[in-house]
Amino acid sequence: MSKDKVFASFEEIPLEDGGDKKPTLANLATIALDKISTDEDGFFMMIEESHIDKCSHINDLDGALSHVKAYDNTIKAVVEYAKALGNTVVIVTADHETGGLQYNGESDSELNDGMYTRGEHSSANVPYFVFGDINMDFPKVIDNTQIAWLCKSIISK
Ligand SMILES: [Zn+2]
Structure with missing residues (x-):
């Protein structure tokens, strides 16, 4: 394991390219992958886009969608990185x-904050996606507490 540690803290992470001084989540994910993907023991990385949740708590659909788009850009960058790297699985x-x-x-023009029905977390199912060259049967529905089991199963392959 690398002994070089990196810590980065940003007051704000821009939704779109903000240059070298203001990297996006996709930029930060790629920088982190550059750092940890060289570890000969392999690596595990978790990336969270917490503002989708924060915006949804206040029923701010435009805000939530902006962060979904930024997260989608991050997922695209990470999946492309994983493809190039090989032997890497991405779970979203x-x-x-x-x-x-x-x-x-x-339609796009009809989207509005009134489409929210509450301001808290719900028990609605959320999707999960697995990207990567792995021969494994994934259950269509799992409890979110089973994501750790899923990671362990993939790592053990
Ligand atoms: Zn929350």
Whole structure:
């Protein structure tokens, strides 16, 4: 394991490219992957986009969607990185749903904050996605507490 440690703290992470002084989450993820992917023992990395949750608590759909887009850009960067690296699996999920968002086929212009039905976490199922070259059967539905088991199963392969 590398003895070089890096700590970075930002007051704000911009949603779009802010240059060298203000990296996006996708930039930070790539920088972190550059650092830890060289570890000969392998690596585990977790990336969270917490503002999707924060915006949903206050029923701010525009804000939540902006952070979903930034997170989607991060996922794209990480999946591409993992593909190039090989022997790497990426799992994308959420620990819970927030706001009870009800989508009924609204167009882009019809999206609004009133589509939220609450301001707290809900027990609604959230999707999980697995990217990577791995021969494993994944259950369609799992409890979120089983994500750790899923990671262990993948690492043990
Ligand atoms: Zn929350």
